[in-house]
Amino acid sequence: MNYESPRILLFGHNGQIAWELRRSLATLGSVVTAGLDGADHELDLGDGDALRRLVHELNPGLMVNAAAYTAVDQAESEPELARRLNADVVGEMGQLGAALNCPVLHYSTDYVFSGKGDRPWKENDEPDPKSVYGKTKLDGERALLASRADCLILRTAWVYGGRGRNFLLSMQRLFREKDSLGVVADQFGAPTWSRLIAEATAQLLAQCRTADGGFSFGEHREEIFHLSAEGQASWFDFARAILDAGNESCRLEPLATGEYPTAAVRPAYSVLNNNRLWQVWGIRLPHWRESLALCLEERDG
Ligand SMILES: NC(=O)c1ccc[n+]([C@@H]2O[C@H](COP(=O)([O-])OP(=O)(O)OC[C@H]3O[C@@H](n4cnc5c(N)ncnc54)[C@H](OP(=O)(O)O)[C@@H]3O)[C@@H](O)[C@H]2O)c1
Numbered sequence: 001m002n003y004e005s006p007r008i009l010l011f012g013h014n015g016q017i018a019w020e021l022r023r024s025l026a027t028l029g030s031v032v033t034a035g036l037d038g039a040d041h042e043l044d045l046g047d048g049d050a051l052r053r054l055v056h057e058l059n060p061g062l063m064v065n066a067a068a069y070t071a072v073d074q075a076e077s078e079p080e081l082a083r084r085l086n087a088d089v090v091g092e093m094g095q096l097g098a099a100l101n102c103p104v105l106h107y108s109t110d111y112v113f114s115g116k117g118d119r120p121w122k123e124n125d126e127p128d129p130k131s132v133y134g135k136t137k138l139d140g141e142r143a144l145l146a147s148r149a150d151c152l153i154l155r156t157a158w159v160y161g162g163r164g165r166n167f168l169l170s171m172q173r174l175f176r177e178k179d180s181l182g183v184v185a186d187q188f189g190a191p192t193w194s195r196l197i198a199e200a201t202a203q204l205l206a207q208c209r210t211a212d213g214g215f216s217f218g219e220h221r222e223e224i225f226h227l228s229a230e231g232q233a234s235w236f237d238f239a240r241a242i243l244d245a246g247n248e249s250c251r252l253e254p255l256a257t258g259e260y261p262t263a264a265v266r267p268a269y270s271v272l273n274n275n276r277l278w279q280v281w282g283i284r285l286p287h288w289r290e291s292l293a294l295c296l297e298e299r300d301g
Contacts, residue, residue: 004213005029005030006028006029006030006060006061006062006213006214006215007029007030007032007058007059007060007061007062008025008028008029008030008031008032008060008061008062008063008064009032009034009054009055009058009060009062009063009064010022010025010031010032010033010034010063010064010066011033011034011035011043011045011063011064011065011066011067011093012033012034012035012039012065012066012067012068013033013034013035013036013037013038013039013040014035014037014038014163014164015035015066015067015068015070015164016159016160016161016163016164016165016166016194017066017107017156017159017194017197017198018033018035018066018067019161019163019164019194020161020194020195020197020198020199021064021066021198021201021202023198024195024198024199024201024202025064025198025201025202025205027202028202028205028206029061029062032058032060034054034067035067041054041058045067045084045085045089046081046084046085046089048088048089048092051089051092051093051096052092052096055093055096055100055102056096056100059100059102060102061102061213061214061215062102062103062104062105062205062214062215063093063096063097063102063103063104063105064104064105064106064201065090065093065104065105065106065107066107067085067089068085068086068107068137068140069081069082069084069085069086069133069136070133071133072111072131072133072262072264072266073262073263073264074263075131075132075133075136075264076131076132076263076264077263079132079136082132082133082136083132083136083139085136086133086136086137086139086140087136087137087139087140087143088143089140090106090140090141090143090144091140091143091144091146091147093106093144093147093149094143094144094145094146094147094148094149094151095147095149097147097149097150097151098147098148098149098150101150102149102150103149103150103151103152103208103214103215103216103217103221104144104149104150104151104152105151105152105153105154105201105205106140106141106144106151106152106153106154107153107154107155107156107197108137108138108140108141108153108154108155108156108224109133109134109137109155109156109157110155110156110157110158110189110190110228110267110270110271110272111129111131111133111134111137111266111267111270112127112129112134112137112138112141112155113125113127113128113129113134113267113270114127114128114129114130114267115130115187115266115267115268115269115270116268116269117269118269119273120232120271120272120273120274121226121270121271121272121273122226122273122275122276123155123223123224123225123226123273123276130265130266130267131264131265131266132264133264134267141153141224145222148222150216150217150221150222151217151221151222152204152217152220152221152222152223152224152225153223153224153225154197154201154204154224154225154226154227155224155225155226155227155228155272156192156197156226156227156228156272157189157190157191157192157228157270157271157272158189158190158191158192158228158238159192159193159194159197160191160192160193160194160295161193161194161195161295162295162298162299163194164194166194167191167235167238167239168191168242168292168295171183171238171239171242171243172242172246172248174250175242175243175246175248175250176248178250179250179251180250180251180252180253181239181250181251181252181253182252182253182254182255182259182260183235183236183239183252183253183254183255184234184235184236184254184255184256184257184259184260185234185235185236185237185254185255185256186234186256186257186268187234187235187257187266187267187268187269187270188232188233188234188268188269188270188271189228189232189233189267189269189270189271190228190229190230190231190232190233190271190272190288191229191233191238191288191291191292192227192228192229192285192288192291193229193285193291193292193294193295195295196229196285196286196291197227197285200227200277200283200285201227203281203283204277204281204283207281220280225276225277225280225281226272226273226274226276226277227272227274227277227283227285228271228272228274228285229285229286229287229288229291230274230284230285230286230287230288231287231288231289232271232288233288234254236252236254236255238288238292239252240252241289241292242292242296245292245293245296246296
C-alpha cells in the first residue's frame, strides 16, 4: 500500500451532498473541491476548457461529481444549461477519467423513471424521464458509461439535510409562517438524508482501494446502483413527519398533483429498490423516518 494520500477531486462544494462529502471522504484521501462559490478551485462547469485544464493540472486519483443543475422546474425553461451541466460535462469527466486512468463516481436521480407503477424501481428497469431535468440526468449517465472510464453511478432520491435548498428546510420555514399548508399527497418516493448518502459513498469507496493506494470499481465498473432510504412516503407524509417532530401548529392539507401545478412533470412513484447496494457492497440506508429523526436530533441539539 502506498502511504501517500490520493487526491480526490470533488465537483461541488456547498451543495447538499458535496458539503457532506467533504467530511465523509476526508478519511479516504486529500479532498479538493471545484465549484462556484468558496471551492478550493473556482470552476464553472459550463466552461469545458477550464474543466480540462483543472483535471490535467491536479491529476487526481478519483473524481466524485456531486455538482449538477438541480432546479427541476427551472430546467424546463433553461434546457441548454441543464443539458450542459447534467449531460455534456459528465461525458467530458468520463473522457478525462478514461484518458488519465482516474475513476469517476457520479450521482443520478430517481427522476430518470416515468413514475408509472407501484413497485420499487430496479437499476435495470427501463428509464423514461418526463422532465428536462430527468432527461438530461439520464443522458449524463449514458455519456459517462459511453466514455469507458472506470466509473460508477449512484442514483439517489428526494435529498434533504441541514443545509441547502431542500424540502425539510422549506417545510420548517413554512410551518413558522403559515397556519395551513397544502402538500402533494399522490407522489411517492424515499426522502434521503444527504449525510447518509455521503457516508454510504465513503463506505463504498473504502472497498474500492487498489494495492497501490488508488481506487478502482473493479468488476463493478460502469454499473449503476440505487442508494436511497428504505420505506416510502408521499410529500404529505414527509411534511407530516417533520411537523410532528417540531413545535409548530400548522394545519396540513393533502393535495393532488393537479392542485399544485409545477413547470416540470414529476414521477408519481419513484421509490428505488436498493437491494443491489446491499448485496454487492453490504450497505443499506435506514428507513426514512429513522434517518429523519437522526437529522432532526442533530439540528435540535
Ligand atoms: N436534491 C435532490 O433531491 C436530488 C435527488 C436525486 C438526485 N440528486 C442528485 O444528487 C447530486 C447532488 O445534488 P444536491 O442536491 O447535493 O445538489 P445541490 O444542493 O443543488 O448542489 C448543486 C451543486 O452543483 C454545483 N454546481 C451547480 N452549477 C455549477 C456550475 N455551473 N459549475 C460548478 N458547479 C456547479 C454547486 O456548486 P457550489 O457548491 O460551488 O455552489 C453545488 O455544489 C446531483 O447529481 C443531483 O442530480 C439530487
